[in-house]
Amino acid sequence: MKVLHLSTSDVDNGGARAAYRLHQGLQLLGCSSQMLVRAKFSHENTVIAEKSLLTKLAPPISSFPLRIYPQRNSAMFSPQWFPDVLERRVKQLNPDIINLHWVCNGYLQIETLPKFSKPLVWTLHDMWPFTGGCDYIRDCENFKESCGNCPQLLSRSPWDLSRWVWQRKHKSWKNVNLTVVATSSWMADCARSSSLFQHLRIETIPLGLDTEKYRLIDKQVARNLLNLPQDKQLVLFGAVNATSDRRKGFQLLLPALQQLSSSGWQDRLELVVFGSSTPEQSIDLGFNTHYLGFVHDDIALALIYAAADVAIVPSIQEAFGQTASESLSCGTPVVAFNTTGLKDIVDHKKNGYLATPFEIEDLAKGIVWVLEDVERHQKLQDSARETGLRDFASKIQARRYLTLYEEILGGSKPGRT
The missing domain is CATH 3.40.50.2000 (Glycogen Phosphorylase B;)
Known part of the structure; x- marks a missing residue:
């Protein structure tokens, strides 16, 4: 089985490190695992940096629509509209299954997902996948319907940027072969209550770590x-x-x-x-x-x-x-x-x-x-x-993912957990 992880980076922040740890855990189990990232900070040869011009231009350009909202708060908001080259790159690598992680800041365009033509697993490191663009909802529950009137944009319009992002996701991801993995029961409940993911299979698998590195030290x-x-x-x-x-x-x-x-x-x-x-x-x-x-x-x-x-x-x-x-x-x-x-x-x-x-x-x-x-x-x-x-031992996490991948590729569809 060939697994490809898509992540904006590999080890420079919490979500990136979580993806990298899963990648390493799968390798320890003998699984063929690679990461495709925009920014590579590790020296691992199975982590591949995508260095195209579009990939380099994406971060500064992808935030342009936010200029319409100069009074918005400082929380991260990702429209993900800028084109990417990931369809071609993924086709070259030809994985059996793709595991998405944190792919914002212009790395993955919303409309690219259905182009992969491979089964997808999405590990939720934040709430962006099922919102209209924010990474965390704070006190807002608009994600349960269709977003709009976004408090993080300080918008009072139902047809604002958050509604546009939500609609693009709703249109593009209707028929995608997608399984969602939440890292906590709270995140799983949020995903199930969202308008975008409520009909999908949602599993809960905690994040893992290397307990030989994170260990007792005098x-x-x-x-x-x-x-x-x-x-x-x-x-x-x-x-x-x-x-x-x-x-x-x-x-x-x-x-x-x-x-x-x-x-x-x-x-x-x-x-x-x-x-x-x-x-x-x-x-x-x-x-x-x-x-x-x-x-x-x-x-x-x-x-x-x-x-x-x-x-x-x-x-x-x-x-x-x-x-x-x-x-x-x-x-x-x-x-x-x-x-x-x-x-x-x-x-x-x-x-x-x-x-x-x-x-x-x-x-x-x-x-x-x-x-x-x-x-x-x-x-x-x-x-x-x-x-x-x-x-939280990484091998426990990796085994659960490997079992999930095998079920998806084998066509098994057990109930949600």
Whole structure:
């Protein structure tokens, strides 16, 4: 079986790394797997970079329609109208099945999907595949009908850009042989309630990771290597654009930390942040803070998780939440809000704490609950590692995908899960 993964890139962000990890997991099982990407950052020879002129022009040109909405918010919105060369390239590679991942920012034109003439599996790393262009819906439910009046575009017209994108998807994908894979039960429910995907087969398969890389590492060793203090409890927060992307919840974490600082924890805790450089203007977080910048290397990330006593993932919406699963696999408990994809990862008071959405006081309470009792903290660490091995090992994920591919190619159509 030949599998081809389509992804805008391979290892430079969460969705890309997730696709790359699946690709590697399938290879470990003896499956012939390749990735076709626009931007290649790994040195893996089975990852192929598409370097045509159209591919290079797409990112700046694809956003042109958004100029109609100068007041729109900063959230990602992808019209995906610019032509691509992927039909020709995929035909040359001739896979048996195509697994789509994150293909926005001009990489894949909406109208290209039915041209592939191969069975398609789409792994949902965000909500773009079933919306009118946004990557996350926030509080909007227009995706359940036909989009329009898009709050992210600050549009009051039912016939806006989001309706145009939705209509193109609806028209182009009617007869596509497509199976959807959600990475969490929340994302699966959203896809089932969408007007575009409600009639499709939808499976749920959590994202995987290499549990030999994301593993237990001696805390003292990890802190020495990262030049972090040995005599403090370390609270970790990290994401791509960790302090600027509001969906990641830094604006909720900040007051929770300040509350802790004023309640007697100031001399006991320090904060570690990755995915963000030291800000030009200092932010009063209530604690001494170590900014580690942008980290893409798995070994470095594992060291960071291992150095921490607790990881905070205060996201408002997550398709899955790889930061949480990576942390657990390294034996570090996680505090998150009891919402979206994170509910499938964190087991309340067993490997972490799920705070009431989006209550700052309960978030602060969760951090204290994880850290205040040494014996309880050790049990949380043990349970965290067990969760990583049991639920998120890459071979487990790859086997589930391989079974799904075989069912699709063999014509099997079991019920949704």
